[in-house]
Amino acid sequence: MSASILSLEGVRLSFGHADIIRGASFSIREGEIHALIGPNGAGKSTLFHLISGRLAPVSGHIRFRGRDIAGARPSLIARLGLSRSFQQTSAFPSLTVAENLAIAVMGATGERGSILRTSAAMPAVWARVEALLGKIGLARFADRIVANLAYSEQRILEIGLACAGDPALILLDEPTAGMSRAETEEMVPVLRAIARGRTLVLVEHDMEVVFRIADTVTVLVHGEVLVSGPPEAIRSDPRVRQAYLGQSPEAAHG
Numbered sequence: 001m002s003a004s005i006l007s008l009e010g011v012r013l014s015f016g017h018a019d020i021i022r023g024a025s026f027s028i029r030e031g032e033i034h035a036l037i038g039p040n041g042a043g044k045s046t047l048f049h050l051i052s053g054r055l056a057p058v059s060g061h062i063r064f065r066g067r068d069i070a071g072a073r074p075s076l077i078a079r080l081g082l083s084r085s086f087q088q089t090s091a092f093p094s095l096t097v098a099e100n101l102a103i104a105v106m107g108a109t110g111e112r113g114s115i116l117r118t119s120a121a122m123p124a125v126w127a128r129v130e131a132l133l134g135k136i137g138l139a140r141f142a143d144r145i146v147a148n149l150a151y152s153e154q155r156i157l158e159i160g161l162a163c164a165g166d167p168a169l170i171l172l173d174e175p176t177a178g179m180s181r182a183e184t185e186e187m188v189p190v191l192r193a194i195a196r197g198r199t200l201v202l203v204e205h206d207m208e209v210v211f212r213i214a215d216t217v218t219v220l221v222h223g224e225v226l227v228s229g230p231p232e233a234i235r236s237d238p239r240v241r242q243a244y245l246g247q248s249p250e251a252a253h254g
């Protein structure tokens with residue numbers, strides 16, 4: 001069993017008088033695909049904001065590679081190797097896919113330059129862009145203007161941008177949101193590819209995807225961890241079914 005790369009211990013957060021995260025504790029093993037699931041409003045996105053530094057917990061510890069990052073600035077957390085994707089698109093719509101990736105790589109690596117410079121001038125940057133394009137399966141769209149991409153391809157690019165700095169751990173909040181069945185199917189190999197050599201934590205509402213790719217599943221209900229374990233154990237856990245109002249998690253989101 002590999003060591004934990006991220007662990008939460010007694011993490012609490014309130015908005016006004018509302019206790020949103022109520023003492024959440026769980027840990028993520030290095031190299032695994034870890035799915036965070038739970039009914040709407042359970043606090044999944046809020047937990048990601050806490051881990052990535054957008055919000056600071058009222059109390060508790062968030063340890064990433066042995067260091068307590070609770071309340072640390074997002075920029076510091078990113079530099080330590082923890083990256084997240086954004087729901088709202090962060091790509092420049094009038095630039096190409098490759099140019100967007102090049103900007104993200106330069107931002108993450110501190111390389112100065114301009115995307116107008118040729119690959120000869122910035123070989124390391126463009127080599128990394130090539131590798132990212134292959135990984136996310138968008139090589140054929142390298143020179144396409146982002147505004148002209150389909151929605152699902154923009155979502156995939158967003159994941160590529162989050163991988164630009166080669167983070168040790170990446171958080172993805174509902175990467176298949178708003179996608180058709182067929183688009184979701186295209187996303188599965190992308191998720192597997194970007195998880196190779198790093199740890200992936202994703203909030204995912206599509207239970208078929210969760211049970212197919214996750215090594216561990218954590219179920220969050222009302223800001224508390226109900227259970228955390230291998231997919232088979234979660235699938236058959238009566239408490240999990242109860243949490244989804246008596247439905248199976250598969251049925252809960254249609």
Ligand SMILES: Nc1ncnc2c1ncn2[C@@H]1O[C@H](COP(=O)(O)OP(=O)(O)O)[C@@H](O)[C@H]1O
Binds near residue numbers: 020040043045
């Ligand atoms: N900025 C905020 N101010 C007040 N309440 C919030 C805020 N953000 C989220 N909440 C509340 O926190 C709870 C958890 O939200 P969220 O983390 O988005 O849930 P999930 O991602 O699991 O659907 C919800 O009840 C939501 O209404």
Ligand SMILES: [Mg+2]
Binds near residue numbers: 044045046
């Ligand atoms: Mg959410």
